[in-house]
Amino acid sequence: MDYIKAFLVGGLICALVQILMEKTKLMPGRIMVLLVVGGSILGAIGLYQPFIDWAGAGASVPLLGFGNTLWKGMKEAIDKDGMIGLFKGGFTASAVGISAALIFGYIASLIFEPKMKD
């Protein structure tokens, strides 16, 4: 059941973003920023965490979840260290995601060659 829920919720988020890609002139980079910022705002107003608790990976894996993670990291660091946490928390919380993207991206670039699109 968890898998099905994650699949449906994650897929729904992607489908909504696909509509943005097709129907607006927004460039991909801007859409990604929109998702991250959107996720941190939803996190800040207390909506995203309950959503993750319910949908699991379907909500935490898409970029919205990354925004929420950033916000969570910030909040914890600021609660602990005060203002200096503003400069620490985001990186601590997102370290796993960013490093994984870098490392797996690098490994993929070693194994695969880019090909022409058909």
Next chain:
Amino acid sequence: MQQGKASIQFEQPVRIISRASVGSKKEKEGPLGQLIDYIDEDPKFGKNTWEEAESQMQFLAAQKAIEKAGISQNKIRYIFAGDLLGQNIATSFGIMNLNIPLFGLYGACSTMGESLSLGAMTMNAGYADYVICMTSSHFASAEKEFRYPLEYGNQRPFSATWTVTGSGAVVLGKEGGMVEVKGITTGQVIDYGIKDSMNMGAAMAPAAADTIYHNFTDFNISPDYYDKIITGDLGYIGQTALIDLLKKKGYDISKVHTDCGIEIYDGETQDTHAGGSGCGCSAVTLCSYILKQMEERKWKRVLFVPTGALLSTVSFNEGQSIPGIAHAVMLETVN
């Protein structure tokens, strides 16, 4: 002879004495596939990078054109060539082993028109007996230069055109050949403030309209003077815009107009969305299809108008609009 505001009519005969085109897999599968001289289905043309592959295409096109002209390489006085990559590297690296003096040009996708114009002017002035006019583009190197590298795997919107992987070269001479360069109309930079780099056709249509309009007024002719008016890479979206713009100025070109970007691929089966684009689009179409139609006397007079979008990634990222340019070349079959 200077003609009107922006045109030249040549007094001396300037003939296209040979033509050569190079393409890859997608070009082969397109409607012009059978007409292209040299096809390599390997998009890297045996090289290590996309940029080297594009250079190799120019080398092959130049070599083939010289071979077909039946003259020795050292008789070619100048090459007029350019491409889309930063600092024209496809051209410089591609032709350096030919040992022919080079004028490197940047006219974005209008380069074939620019090189033909300058080559014909040089010939007409008597400064050369033979020149090569050439250009190229490569899908993968152009995506890297202007949009996203292929590794990024982005999605293409429907208004996006498909950069042609190919190169086209002609040798201009004084005798031989069946097609003559009668005159030219040089385009000015036109900016309608379009900012969408995925919709170049709309950005370039105003420039094409302006150049074609000046060709009509400078030579005091109407659209029916030509059997065909062929723009470079406006695609389907740009074509509609061009026809509308010229209608507003009192000229109806809808019966004679076509576009290299529309001819080179089959939009229905090849998923090329708005059509083909890139320097190679007009160059390959000219050297494989247009000149052949003229040699077979199916068309007698053709206005060849390659169109270019004059953006760089710097200007684009700094929020500047995309100005366009178009250079018209009047081609006519020789009796």
